[in-house]
Amino acid sequence: MKDLTPRQIVQELDRYIIGQEEAKKVVAVALRNRLRRSKLPLELQKEITPKNIILIGPTGVGKTEIARRLAKLVDAPFVKVEATKFTEVGYVGRDVESMVRDLVHTSIRNVKEKYISTVKDKAKENAENRIADLLKPLPKKNKKSKNPFDMLFNAGEEDNDEINTEAENYELIKREQETLLEKLRSGQLEEEIVEIEVEDSTSAPIGILGGMNIDDSMNLSDMFGGILPKKTKKRRLPVREAREILLQQEAQNLIDMDRVISEALKEAEENGIIFLDEIDKIAEKGNKSGPDVSREGVQRDILPIVEGSTVNTKYGPVNTDHILFIGAGAFHTTKVSDLIPELQGRFPISVKLNNLTTEHFVSILTKPENALIKQYRELIKTEGVELIFEEDAIVEISQIATYLNEQQENIGARRLHTVIEKLVEEISYYAPDYEQEQFIVSADYVKNIFRKTDYYKDIRKYIL
Numbered sequence: 195m196k197d198l199t200p201r202q203i204v205q206e207l208d209r210y211i212i213g214q215e216e217a218k219k220v221v222a223v224a225l226r227n228r229l230r231r232s233k234l235p236l237e238l239q240k241e242i243t244p245k246n247i248i249l250i251g252p253t254g255v256g257k258t259e260i261a262r263r264l265a266k267l268v269d270a271p272f273v274k275v276e277a278t279k280f281t282e283v284g285y286v287g288r289d290v291e292s293m294v295r296d297l298v299h300t301s302i303r304n305v306k307e308k309y310i311s312t313v314k315d316k317a318k319e320n321a322e323n324r325i326a327d328l329l330k331p332l333p334k335k336n337k338k339s340k341n342p343f344d345m346l347f348n349a350g351e352e353d354n355d356e357i358n359t360e361a362e363n364y365e366l367i368k369r370e371q372e373t374l375l376e377k378l379r380s381g382q383l384e385e386e387i388v389e390i391e392v393e394d395s396t397s398a399p400i401g402i403l404g405g406m407n408i409d410d411s412m413n414l415s416d417m418f419g420g421i422l423p424k425k426t427k428k429r430r431l432p433v434r435e436a437r438e439i440l441l442q443q444e445a446q447n448l449i450d451m452d453r454v455i456s457e458a459l460k461e462a463e464e465n466g467i468i469f470l471d472e473i474d475k476i477a478e479k480g481n482k483s484g485p486d487v488s489r490e491g492v493q494r495d496i497l498p499i500v501e502g503s504t505v506n507t508k509y510g511p512v513n514t515d516h517i518l519f520i521g522a523g524a525f526h527t528t529k530v531s532d533l534i535p536e537l538q539g540r541f542p543i544s545v546k547l548n549n550l551t552t553e554h555f556v557s558i559l560t561k562p563e564n565a566l567i568k569q570y571r572e573l574i575k576t577e578g579v580e581l582i583f584e585e586d587a588i589v590e591i592s593q594i595a596t597y598l599n600e601q602q603e604n605i606g607a608r609r610l611h612t613v614i615e616k617l618v619e620e621i622s623y624y625a626p627d628y629e630q631e632q633f634i635v636s637a638d639y640v641k642n643i644f645r646k647t648d649y650y651k652d653i654r655k656y657i658l
Contacts, residue, residue, distance in 0.1 A: 197229060198225075198226070198229075198267070198268070199226065200219065200222040200223050200225075200226045201222075203218075203221075203222035203225055203226070203264070203267065204218045204219060204222050206263075206267050207221075207222070207260065207264070207267075209562060209563050210259065210263050210563060210564060211256045211259055211260055211263065211562070212256075212550075212554050212558045212561060212562065213256070213550065213554050213557075214255065214256050214260065214547050214548065216545055216546075216547075217256075217257075217260055217545045217547050218260065220247055220543055220545050221247065221260055221261070221264050221520070222264075224244060224245060224247060224518060224543075225264060225267075225268065227242075227244070227245070228244065228464075228465065228518070231516075232464075240515075243502065243515055243516060244516060244517070244518040244519075245542050245543055246500065246518065246519040246520065246540055246541045246542070246543070247518075247519075247520050247521070247541065247543045247544075247545065248473065248520075248521040248522070248523070248530055248541045248543070248544045248545070249261075249520065249521070249522040249523075249545055250522075250523065250524075250525050250530070250545065250546045250547065251522075251524065251546060251547030251548070252524045252526075252549065252604050252605075253524060253604075253605055253606055254550070254604075254605045254606020254607045254608040255547045255548070255549065255550055255606045255607070256547065257471075257522040258274060258469065258471065258522065261467065261469045261520045261522075262469070264467070265467045268465070270461075270465040270466065270467050271297050271298075271301035271304060271458075271461055271462050271465065271466045271467070272297075272300065272467045272468075272469065273293060273296045273297045273300055273467075273468055273469065274469040274471060275293045275296065275468065275469070275470060275471065276472050277470050277471065277472050277473045277475060277476045277492065277496070277521075278472050278475045278476065280476075280492050280495065280496065290492070290495045290496050290499055291499065291505045293468055293470075293499070294462075294468075294499065294505040294507070294512055294514060294517075295505070295507050295508075297462050297466045297468060297517070298458065298459065298462050298507050298509055300462075301458040301459070301461045301462040301466065302454065302455060302458040302509065304458070304461070305454050305457050305458040305461060306449070306451075306454050306458075309449040309450075309453075309454055310445045310446075310449060313445055313448040313449060314441075314445065316444075316448060317441055317444040317445035317448055318444075320440075320444040320447075320448075321437055321440035321441045321443075321444045322375060322378055322379065322437075323375070324440050324444070325378060325388060325433055325436060325437060325440065326371045326374045326375050326378060327371065328388040328389065328390065328436075329371075329374055329386060329388060330367055330374055331367075378433070383433050384432065384433050384434040385432050385433070385434070386432065386433045387430050387431070387432060387433075388430070388431065388432075388433060388436050389428055389429070389430050390428070390429060390431065390436050390439060390440065391426045391427070391428055391429075392426060392427060392428075392429050392439060393426055394425040394426055394427045455509050458509070459509060459510055459512060462512055462517070463512055463513050463514075463515075464516055466517040466518070467517070467518045467519075467520065468517055468518070468519050469520050469522065470496075470519060470520065470521045470522065471523070472522075472523055473521040473522060473523045473533075474523025474524055474526075474527075474528050475489075475523065476489045476492045476493055476496075476533075477489065477493075477523075477525075477528040477530075477532040477533050478490055478528075478532055478534075479527065479528050479532050490534060493533060493534045493537050494534065494536075496537065497534070497536055497537055497540070499514050500514070500519050500537065500540045500541075501536075501540055502514055502515035519540075519541070521541055530544050549604065549606075550596075550599075550606050550607055551596065552589070552592045552593050552595075552596045553592075554607075555591075555592035555595050555596060555607070555610060556588055556589060556592045558607050558610060559588050559591065559592065559614075560588060566610055566611070566614055567583050567588065567614075570614060570618055571583075573622075574618070574621065574622070574625055577625040577628070578628075578631065579621075579625050579628050579630070579631065579632070579633055580631060580632045580633070581618070581621065581635065582632055582633070582634045582635065583635045584634065584635065584636050584637065586636065587635045587637045587639065587640050589637070590637045590640040590641065591610070591613055591614065591617065591640055592610075594613050594640070594644055595609040595610050595613050598613070616643065616644075617635070617640060617643055618635075621633055621635075
């Protein structure tokens with residue numbers, strides 16, 4: 195885990211997320227507490243559990259982005275799940291334990307990529323040698339089978355001329371392979387066709403047992419995956435495509451998967467983050483009948499996972515005691531207090547995120563490293579046209595987004611996507627045919643696009 199102070203964590207989050215300072219501070223402290231815990235004696239570490247967080251705010255204000263960027267900041271395993279996908283035992287839906295299995299899969303993928311990066315050079319060398327061998331195969335040394343009479347009467351005799359010829363051919367082809375390798379590395383053989391063996395992913399999977407969920411990883415294919423041989427098929431591909439496939443195969447052969455799995459399980463247990471979105475949708479509000487009957491059941495099923503339990507996965511048992519859970523929801527019609535008391539107790543920290551204003555929208559459009567304005571400028575630049583947004587135009591766009599959020603459903607920063615997409619629609623369409631090198635988006639141009647407010651309101655409801 196990276197040794198970042200809470201202030202440094204907030205500064206990193208500020209590069210991508212505008213506002214929401216209180217939420218950033220809370221998650222920064224939660225992350226720092228993990229580092230502090232890792233420096234304590236082992237016995238004390240077991241006693242300290244993470245303080246789970248609930249982020250309260252409407253859609254589009256940055257709840258998911260805060261959690262996702264936080265995990266990416268420290269390379270922690272992260273999964274986002276929607277609480278509404280789960281249903282209590284006996285109803286059709288996903289098993290709550292699947293969120294932990296998803297986390298394990300993510301952790302294994304992260305650790306595997308890390309190990310692959312360490313053997314990339316060797317894997318590339320092996321892959322190139324395989325391609326050279328496919329283009330010019332070495333002769334196989336086949337010994338002629340002898341009948342019993344030959345073995346008895348000619349045991350000490352060998353065909354020296356044949357052995358010498360095979361040796362000469364072998365050395366000749368070996369030199370030709372070295373020449374091919376030089377051409378391969380210089381990119382001269384990219385379009386040459388080679389035949390390689392790849393795993394057949396189209397083969398029908400083994401059926402799952404009755405009563406098991408299709409999303410559940412614990413199916414027969416997983417149980418027998420290491421016993422039954424994998425089906426392969428031959429494909430004819432150009433060298434440029436075959437190289438990538440062979441590179442992955444060679445890298446897979448060079449890494450120790452047992453070590454990867456062991457490290458990944460530990461990483462998931464100690465540093466995993468599970469983001470429970472729409473947690474407000476499973477909160478009760480005095481309704482104990484009808485379609486909401488299973489809401490409390492979902493909460494009670496989630497409770498042991500959040501409290502700390504052991505979940506069996508195909509890679510081994512995973513303990514959830516030290517996984518950080520971040521819940522999120524709008525809580526328009528319900529409150530955090532509508533959750534069952536036991537679950538409330540496992541989310542001791544609640545943070546309210548603020549609605550976004552016009553000033554926030556202006557910052558969102560310009561300041562983050564992945565700002566929308568920058569994205570659209572780079573997209574149009576590929577057509578040879580430089581897109582320039584004047585400051586007044588950016589303010590006008592922000593005011594339109596704010597107005598629409600007030601008049602219609604408040605979807606936060608996502609409203610900016612619909613406004614700008616409508617704004618650059620004509621520009622994107624005609625960009626390949628423009629003769630000028632620049633296109634300036636002014637406040638007047640923005641007003642002209644959205645000149646009829648009533649027309650705009652009518653159209654918007656069909657887009658979002």
